Amino acid sequence: MSIYTYFVAMPSPDRCSCHGLRKATRHLTQFYDQRLASVGLSIGQYALLGRLAAHGPIALGAFAAIMAMDRTTLGRNLQPLERDGLAAISPDPADRRSRLLALTPEGQARLAAARPLWTAAQDDLEARFGADRTQALRLLVAELLATDLA
Template identity: 40%
Template sequence: MSTLFAMMDPDLPLSATHEVRDRCLCLHLQRAARRLARRFDATLRPHGLTNGQFSLLMALNRPEGPRIGDLVPLLGMDRTTLTAALKPLERRGLVCSVADAADARARRLVLTAAGLARLKAALPAWRATHDAVDATLDAGGPEGLRQALKQIG
């Protein structure tokens, strides 16, 4: 047999693969996250948004636009990824960047009228999908799941 292919090693039996398949929280969370992302992407597609864009626009729905640094912990994204995610929204006229009144060096992100209208139009579809997802959860329901996920540091 070619050396390109590993043979089954008695120190790493198939049972270890099955253990990881059945027990690994990362695997189960990633798989669930991908399924949820696809479901919400399909829900939001008629509104011209992805689930990530919807979350980002919703994070901007504040009395005063946040700085990029304010969004990093909320969205769990690094600054570079967040900046890249904002660019298409800015090009489409849904978000704009304005000077911070207290610090001219800083920029704040704000929803445009078009961004606010898009977000308002998409919210009922998001709610309906979320209600359907929440209804599938048992053993503590959606709030129990959220609390358990928050405990993972």
């Protein structure tokens, strides 16, 4: 543990809403990533597989919208998952421009293996940050996401 740790022990609320959110996201992402590392998934990959399981075979653009992710970002993020056989992309017979994304059996197995680790991480977060604040944060970020900023 570095001495620099003490400098951030008591941060003042950030004047910049975006910078504060970005810092907190890095913090939380590292926490979840560490909890999932033993099954070989990041929290981003876990979220992709989980949502994909729920939405079945789906076009890339539609899935990017569900994930609130740039279309090209989704494409890049899928490459390691496809390479490792966790997700598969096939042509859409109904529209030859479109390509359908689907979870493979391997992807389902990996997701099932990760789920208890994710649940434990969620519980640990609530225990450390507080159930009320965790709930409030979840609600606020969902509302922010639904806010049109363009």
